[in-house]
Amino acid sequence: MGEKPRKLLVLYASQTGNALDAAERIGREAERRGCSASIVSTDEFDSSSLPHEEAVVFVVSTTGQGDSPDSFKAFWRFLLQRNLGNCWLQRVRYAVFGLGDSGYQKYNFVAKKLDKRLSDLGATTIIEKGLGDDQHPSGYEGTLDPWMLSLWSTLYQINPKYFPKGPDVKISQDEVIDQPKYRILYHKREKLDPNLLAESDIIQRARGMSPGKLFKEKSKPDCFLKMTRNEVLTKAGSTKDVRHFEFQFVSSTIEYEVGDVVELLPSQNSSSIDAFIERCDLDPESFITVGPRETENNGVNEEMITELPIKLKTFIELTMDVTSASPRRYFFEVMSFYATAEHEKERLLYFASPEGRDDLYNYNQKERRSILEVLEDFPSVQIPFEWLVQLVPPLKARAFSISSSLLAHPAQVHLTVSIVSWITPYKRTRKGLCSSWLASLTPEQG
Ligand SMILES: Cc1cc2nc3c(=O)[nH]c(=O)nc-3n(C[C@H](O)[C@H](O)[C@H](O)COP(=O)(O)OP(=O)(O)OC[C@H]3O[C@@H](n4cnc5c(N)ncnc54)[C@H](O)[C@@H]3O)c2cc1C
Ligand SMILES: Cc1cc2nc3c(=O)[nH]c(=O)nc-3n(C[C@H](O)[C@H](O)[C@H](O)COP(=O)(O)O)c2cc1C
Incomplete structure (x- = not known):
């Protein structure tokens, strides 16, 4: 008796964001059952303190050909040290x-090797490792x-102290949903430095403020490219559209080797952005800064938000x-909270429940429904912008292998790109965002 309630540590390593989503979901579900949880990336965790943790849930993805995410590498090197010994983690319980994706030869390789190493270091497993698979229908x-x-369970x-009211008693949705993680400050335009309005460094400013943490861990150089050639390689009438693109460095040339990867940030359709802004009743011209919401644990105040304001529309784009x-x-769960039409609320709650998972998959993922389309399907829902900032998927840069050499083509980058397009089960044509945007560009116009 008199023991303190137990805490859970969720350590994640993610390359493109899925493991972060999964870790946040595990943390959220634990907290709803009364167990507080910290969610920390493996590169932000002091590895030497691992033996002092009582229960740790690891959520790790596999990338490359069985490689670990960048954020996992230093943590893994630490765990591999010989001097740690097979009792180092003897007080730690872990899961x-x-x-991963079972289409790859080294399926879930990182999770498997981590599981083995933790066990070799003396940690006790809580339950058998779980292996998430992109190929699973859900x-x-x-x-x-x-x-x-x-x-x-x-x-x-x-130890029942993990869940004082039992593992199945959940805190009601209403208590959880009024707590978005971010807050938006709106700035008066008259008070802003005119240099800000010129919108220099706009990409870094917008993405530096975004909750998409993955943007911040990239240490790669940024540059601007101008398209100079857009040539279709496939024959007329072919079902495939593969193109040769040439770009010129606008900013100073960045050194690369043939086969290196360039990441391009796609541009979104401007009228769809306008439709989203209108649907969400936002002011596109307002200037905002985005920061973490003040909580008991992190006393964030206005002075601590150092980012420069940015136009709301630009931030979204x-x-x-x-x-x-x-x-x-x-997202469907949060939407259900804000739905004012009863039938929409019911449908959204069903989608967010374990029973509705397959129907949600068919409606949402399989149809590749966008945020804008989902919001249009549930017109009674009006979500605060704070929640949208937190829950709308971050706009990701796409990787392309460089097919040119600086020796042959100084200050240029050439790419060979397959333009993505497919028909969904409900016969909707979907297009890849980045490849179809590239295909739509006209070199003469820059
Ligand atoms: C290291 C690396 C190097 C790469 N190099 C190249 C390269 O040189 N050339 C190149 O063309 N691409 C390359 N890619 C792929 C590229 O990064 C993009 O994924 C690709 O261009 C599609 O991006 P998009 O924005 O057009 O499509 P998105 O909007 O990202 O849509 C693509 C997604 O749509 C879905 N999808 C696509 N087709 C179907 C279908 N038939 N049925 C159901 N769902 C579908 C899938 O979920 C897919 O992930 C590379 C990727 C990596 C990781
Ligand atoms: C370029 C790339 C390489 C991948 N390599 C593997 C692999 O070798 N083994 C595997 O099981 N899954 C592999 N996957 C699948 C990812 O692990 C899976 O999509 C996962 O959900 C990504 O999680 P993350 O977003 O947290 O990184 C790969 C995915 C990509 C895009």
Whole structure:
């Protein structure tokens, strides 16, 4: 008796954001059951303190050909040190959830090797590792849902203090949904420095403020390119559209080798951005800064938000994928809270429930429904901008292998790109955001 309630540490390593989503979901579900949880990336965690943790959930993806995410590498090097010994983690209980794709030869390789190493270092597993698979009809969530239920009940059996009211008693939705993680400050235009209005460094400013943490961990150089050639390589009438693109460096030339990867930030359709802004009743001309919401634990105040204000429309264009990526399940849950029409609320709650997972998959992921389309399907929902900033998928840069050499083509970059387009089960034509945007550009216009 008199023992303190237990805490859970969720350590994640993600390359493109899925493991972060999964880690946040695990943290959220634990907190709803009364167990507080910290969610930390492996590169922000002091690895030497791992033996002092009581229960740790690892959420790690596999990338490349069985490689670990960049944010995992230093943590993994630390764990591999020989001097740690097989009792180093003897007081630690752990569970591993991996994200992978069984189409790859080294399926969930990182989760498997982490699980083995933790066990070799003396840690005790809470439940058998879970392996999320992109090939599963419901994606990694198909495995995550049942895996989490088993995690909660086993933790409860180990020590009921994890869930004082039992592993199945959940805090009501209303208490959770009034707490977005971000807050928006609106700035008076008259008080702004005119230099800000000129919008220099606009991409860095917008993306530096965005909750999409992944933007910040990139240490690669940024540059501007101007398209100088857009040539179709495939024959007329072919079902495929593959193109040769040539670009000229606008800013100073960045050194590269043939086969290096360039990441391009796609541009979203301007009229769709306007439609989203109108649908969400936002003022496109307002100037904003985005920062973490003040909580008991992090006393954020206005002075601590150092970023320079940016126009709301620009922020959306550069950081929020409203026209191409599909929302996560949590978006439907938050939408259900704000739905004022009863039938919409009911439908959204069903989508957000474990029973509705397959129908949500067919409606949302399989159809590649965008945020804008989903919002249009549920007209009674009006979500505060803070929630949209948190939940709209971050606009991601796309990788392309460089097919030119600086020796042959100084100050140029050439790419060979397959323009993505497909028909969904409901016979809707979908287009890849970045490749179709590139295909639409006219070199003469820059
Ligand atoms: C290291 C690396 C190097 C790359 N190099 C190149 C390169 O040199 N050339 C090149 O063309 N691409 C390359 N790619 C792929 C490229 O990054 C993009 O993924 C691709 O261009 C599509 O981006 P998009 O924005 O047009 O499509 P998105 O808007 O991102 O849509 C693509 C997504 O649509 C869905 N989708 C696509 N087709 C279908 C279908 N038939 N059925 C159902 N869903 C579907 C899938 O979920 C897919 O992930 C590379 C990727 C990586 C990781
Ligand atoms: C370029 C690339 C390489 C991948 N390589 C592997 C792999 O070797 N093994 C595997 O199981 N999954 C692989 N995957 C699938 C990812 O692990 C899966 O999509 C996962 O959800 C990504 O999680 P993340 O967004 O947290 O990085 C790969 C995905 C990409 C885009």
